[in-house]
Amino acid sequence: MQLEIRPDPAEVGRARRWARSRLAGSGIRDDETLAETLVLLVSELVTNAVVHTGCPAVLRLSLPGAVTEEATVRLEVDDTSDRAPVPRCVDGDETGGRGLALVDGLADRWGWSREGAGKRIWCELDRCAAGRREPAQVCDGGQVAYEGLAYEAV
Incomplete structure (x- = not known):
């Protein structure tokens, strides 16, 4: 299954809706941790x-x-x-730059490869591993801890 994405920020919401509709037909419930995590990774x-x-x-x-x-x-x-993905280290005040850190923290595996003139970024989620993940916990300062990683909730 695939969805073509235009270079428009409105496409992010469309991609999330598309992913949710595919999950609904797969037997993965919308309220499963796997589904919620996958939609975040799509985003x-x-x-x-x-x-x-x-x-x-x-x-x-x-x-x-x-x-x-x-x-x-x-x-x-x-x-x-052809630009390679570059994980960034950002200050707490930055409004972006955490995407690949989230992917690294949430996916069971991820990576990227050159494909023709461009690239492919991929990640995988194991259903059994997703079911064992600890729920997010809010820490001091509004940060969210997820499996030992902290992300600021904005």
Whole structure:
């Protein structure tokens, strides 16, 4: 399954809705941690493609044929930019720059590769691992701790 993305920030919301509709038909419930995490990852990777490349992109979602406790979901975003993704270290006051840190913290695996004139960024979520994740906890200062990682809730 794939969705073509225009280089327009409004496409991020459309990508999230598309991902939710695909999950609904797969047997993965909308209220599962896996679904919530996947939609957040779609949002981050599509935002990165739209904001940092200014190029069209393609979002792919690979769902297992039979959803079992060990099912793996794979998300890919291809774009035509040859610029490599670069994780950033940002101050607490910055309004952006945390996307790849979120992907790294939430996905079971992620990476990227050159594809033709562009690149592919991918991540995978294991259903059994997602079910074991500890829920987010709000810490002092408005930060959210998720599996030992802290993100500021804005």
